[in-house]
Amino acid sequence: MNSLDTRDQIKARMLRDTARLWGLSDNQLDTTAFDPLVDLLLGTLAAESERVYGEILASRGRILERLVQVLLPETVTGPRPAHGLLMAQPTENRAVAAHDMPLTVRHPQTGDELGLLPAGRFSLLNGRVVCGAAGAQLWRLDDQQNRTPVASAPPHRRLPEYTLWLGLDLPLQSQYADSESDNTARFYFNWKNQPNAMQYCAQLGQTGWQVEGSPARPLTAIHTLQPEPADNGATDTADLHELEQHAQRYYRPHFVTVTLTDVGPAGAAPAILTDSFDAALLQTLPPLTWLRVSFPPTFSADMLQQTDCLLNAFPVLNIQASTPTFRLNDILNVFPLQTDRPLLAVVEVTDSEGNTYAPHTLGDDPTRRTYTLRHRGVGRFDSRQAADLVQHTLDQLRDDSAAFLPLGYDALRGQVEDIQKSMQRIRQQLPPAASLPGEPTPFLIINNAPTSGTLFVRCWTTAADRANRLPLSAKVDTTSPALRRDRPVSLLQPLLGGMARLNDAASLPAFRRTLLTRGRALTAEDLRAIALATAPDLITGATIQKSVAVGTEARQGLTRVLDVRLAFRAGRVLAADEKEHWCREVAAQIDGLWAGVLPIRVIPETA
Numbered sequence: 001m002n003s004l005d006t007r008d009q010i011k012a013r014m015l016r017d018t019a020r021l022w023g024l025s026d027n028q029l030d031t032t033a034f035d036p037l038v039d040l041l042l043g044t045l046a047a048e049s050e051r052v053y054g055e056i057l058a059s060r061g062r063i064l065e066r067l068v069q070v071l072l073p074e075t076v077t078g079p080r081p082a083h084g085l086l087m088a089q090p091t092e093n094r095a096v097a098a099h100d101m102p103l104t105v106r107h108p109q110t111g112d113e114l115g116l117l118p119a120g121r122f123s124l125l126n127g128r129v130v131c132g133a134a135g136a137q138l139w140r141l142d143d144q145q146n147r148t149p150v151a152s153a154p155p156h157r158r159l160p161e162y163t164l165w166l167g168l169d170l171p172l173q174s175q176y177a178d179s180e181s182d183n184t185a186r187f188y189f190n191w192k193n194q195p196n197a198m199q200y201c202a203q204l205g206q207t208g209w210q211v212e213g214s215p216a217r218p219l220t221a222i223h224t225l226q227p228e229p230a231d232n233g234a235t236d237t238a239d240l241h242e243l244e245q246h247a248q249r250y251y252r253p254h255f256v257t258v259t260l261t262d263v264g265p266a267g268a269a270p271a272i273l274t275d276s277f278d279a280a281l282l283q284t285l286p287p288l289t290w291l292r293v294s295f296p297p298t299f300s301a302d303m304l305q306q307t308d309c310l311l312n313a314f315p316v317l318n319i320q321a322s323t324p325t326f327r328l329n330d331i332l333n334v335f336p337l338q339t340d341r342p343l344l345a346v347v348e349v350t351d352s353e354g355n356t357y358a359p360h361t362l363g364d365d366p367t368r369r370t371y372t373l374r375h376r377g378v379g380r381f382d383s384r385q386a387a388d389l390v391q392h393t394l395d396q397l398r399d400d401s402a403a404f405l406p407l408g409y410d411a412l413r414g415q416v417e418d419i420q421k422s423m424q425r426i427r428q429q430l431p432p433a434a435s436l437p438g439e440p441t442p443f444l445i446i447n448n449a450p451t452s453g454t455l456f457v458r459c460w461t462t463a464a465d466r467a468n469r470l471p472l473s474a475k476v477d478t479t480s481p482a483l484r485r486d487r488p489v490s491l492l493q494p495l496l497g498g499m500a501r502l503n504d505a506a507s508l509p510a511f512r513r514t515l516l517t518r519g520r521a522l523t524a525e526d527l528r529a530i531a532l533a534t535a536p537d538l539i540t541g542a543t544i545q546k547s548v549a550v551g552t553e554a555r556q557g558l559t560r561v562l563d564v565r566l567a568f569r570a571g572r573v574l575a576a577d578e579k580e581h582w583c584r585e586v587a588a589q590i591d592g593l594w595a596g597v598l599p600i601r602v603i604p605e606t607a
Contacts, residue, residue: 005053011046018042065504068511074375075239076510079342079464082318082498083247085188085254086116086476087145088489089312090124093171095482096225097122097314103489104320105476107467114467114495115320116476117460119247121225122314125185127170128487129311130288134164135301138277140285143487145310153276162295164304165273167288168311170266183260184223188313188492190254191306198580200299201253202552208294209258216258222248222315223257240319240345240460242592247315249588251493255313258291296554313492318467319344319460326444330451337373337442341461342501346373346444348458353450360447372445394423463498470495496581499535506536521593527564527600530593531586538574538582541567541605549601562598564590565605579604 018038069077088097103116131140131150136158138151153159170185189204191197209216266287273290274282295304326335328351337343349357349371360370398420444457476489483489502510513533517526524544531542543565551559566583568574574582587602594600 005050007043007046007050010049011043014042014046064508068504068507072507072511072514075242076514077502077507078375079344079462079501080497080499081243081344081462081464082467082470082495083119083250084116084316084318084470084491084495085251085313085493086118086316086489087188087310087313087492088124088478089128089484089487090126090482091484092482093126095124095126097124101478101480101482102321103316103476103478103480105470105474105491107470108474109469110466112463112466114318114463114470115461116316117319119244119315119317120222121227122186123184123223123225124312124314124482125170127168127185127311129166129309130169131167131285132165132307132309133159133167133273133277134304134307135159136276137305138273138281139305145308145490147308151277151281157276158301159272159276161301162297162299162304164293164295164307164309165270166291166293166309167269167285168291169286170260170289185258185260185311186223186313187256187258188254188308188310189256190308190492191303192308194303194306195576198253198584200303203296203298204253204256205552206296206554207256209256210292210294211258211260212290214261216261219257220252220255221257222252222255224248243317245592246588247317249591250497250584251315310492318462318464318495318498320462321347322459322461324457324459326455326457328446328449328451328453328455333446333449333455335444335446335455335457337444337457337459339459339461341463343442344460344462346371346457346459348456349444349446350456351450352454352456355450357446357449367448369449370447372447374443374445390426394426398423465498465500467495468498497585502536509533509536517593519593520595521590522595526593527562527590530589531564531566531602534586534589535582538568538572539566539586540569543567543605546598547601560598561601562596564600564602566602567605 086103097118098121099117101118103118105114105116106112107114129141131138133139136153136155137149138153139147139149141147159165168185189201191200194200205218205220207218209218266289268287269282269285270290293309320341322339322341324335324337324339326333337346346359351357355369357369357371360372364370446455449455470491472491472494474491476491478489509529509532513529516529521527521530527544528542532539543563545563545565547561547563548558549561551557564586566579566586568579568582583602583604587600590600590602
């Protein structure tokens with residue numbers, strides 16, 4: 001049967017076969033030659049054949065979707081936390097922003113309380129950018145990073161072209177030189193409301209830095225500290241590490257890390273500034289450490305005056321800690337992890353006796369204390385959950401007990417009545433079918449636990465897509481004593497990139513990416529699979545072709561690149577900044593897997 005056959009075509013073929021069996025020639029074949037009852041029966045059979053064939057075709061898709069559910073790990077189809085940028089200032093000369101720094105914010109639109117987690121370990125310097133100067137303008141920054149122009153230079157006394165001066169309030173170098181965080185300072189650059197901001201970020205590697213006249217070597221990367229070893233059995237999963245790496249790759253073009261060596265005490269403004277601006281006004285400034293940043297010629301004076309440069313910015317993820325507790329027993333220790341937000345990972349499992357449980361792996365000692373996290377039952381080819389199986393068992397017991405009652409044996413009747421009473425108690429404790437969750441509940445299985453006591457579980461949860469578009473005006477709260485309260489923690493970029501759990505249709509591109517890439521990207525099909533799996537509901541196609549682009553290095557000219565052009569769904573109206581965001585998401589995904597020679601450029605497909 002052809003996939004294009006309709007019921008009329010099926011009926012016509014059945015009529016021809018029937019006529020041949022009855023000895024009629026093609027010339028004698030006519031629908032009027034058959035009895036109306038025969039025509040009705042053949043029409044009904046053709047309609048049913050078409051329906052059955054349609055179900056067979058649809059079953060192939062359902063089988064593939066079920067295979068995807070069974071074979072794909074939870075980390076591929078699970079929720080994805082949103083990411084953003086945060087700025088904070090420590091109370092001490094140096095501090096470290098890590099997972100033990102609690103940060104919360106309330107979404108003004110939804111009212112949800114969102115947790116924020118640093119996407120790695122970042123050093124924080126007790127300093128800030130106080131003022132800046134470029135062209136003919138001198139401006140100051142308040143504690144909320146609001147810019148206020150304070151002086152203007154006459155046209156004949158403008159500062160040198162392509163040069164930005166930054167006045168920093170820094171602690172003495174001797175006060176933090178021996179700390180774990182070394183002498184690096186992480187600068188964040190941005191150009192608000194500029195359509196070509198990413199092009200300017202790509203040229204930050206050509207900047208030259210001088211700290212009080214001494215040259216400094218910049219590094220266009222987010223400087224992170226080495227992760228701490230897991231204590232008390234705590235495990236930072238590889239899945240969380242991959243999310244952190246993705247956020248760092250997404251915001252890496254905005255950062256320049258500079259090593260502050262031979263930095264003396266803060267002093268007055270350099271002579272070049274006193275020649276351009278009012279000396280009396282410069283004397284009102286506090287003692288500062290001045291940095292000179294030389295930009296490539298593509299940066300005009302007006303563009304430098306719109307440059308935002310800040311200290312102590314770091315990427316964050318919408319991840320919040322949750323600590324459920326359970327009572328251990330001597331029979332079966334299986335606990336549902338029912339949280340108000342989707343579960344990302346289990347970090348630590350301990351009990352009241354001080355025992356620590358490690359994730360179960362193949363080949364573990366059977367007497368070792370371990371835990372196992374299950375998301376989808378035992379991975380069988382069956383979509384029924386535990387509540388469905390319990391209900392099915394109750395129905396079977398009810399039918400079997402009704403079959404045994406007519407036998408009339410008194411002893412058997414008493415046992416059957418006991419079964420019925422137990423069934424009734426179980427039925428009363430079961431929730432109604434309408435209140436059962438639509439997603440499978442993760443279950444934590446504990447092995448070799450004590451017969452009594454309390455189990456403490458520490459896990460990460462996320463609000464996923466509900467955290468997207470968190471405005472910059474949202475107030476970030478913290479209880480960490482390492483951060484200053486007089487200078488608020490502020491958002492520099494709205495939260496973006498949060499995605500809910502993939503449905504069955506959206507899981508197919510993720511399944512294709514997993515089969516093709518296997519942790520690396522080498523071919524055009526690998527790049528296309530990564531692009532389609534990043535946002536299956538938005539990105540409908542990706543075109544891979546060779547092209548040329550203007551190089552980001554000095555005297556480089558045109559360079560060969562590999563363009564990944566994204567086609568977005570026709571029914572979705574996306575603004576230019578949204579398209580740019582998804583292009584950066586795809587670029588960050590490819591950057592972590594690309595093993596080719598040519599650099600990758602991800603751009604939206606033009607109409």
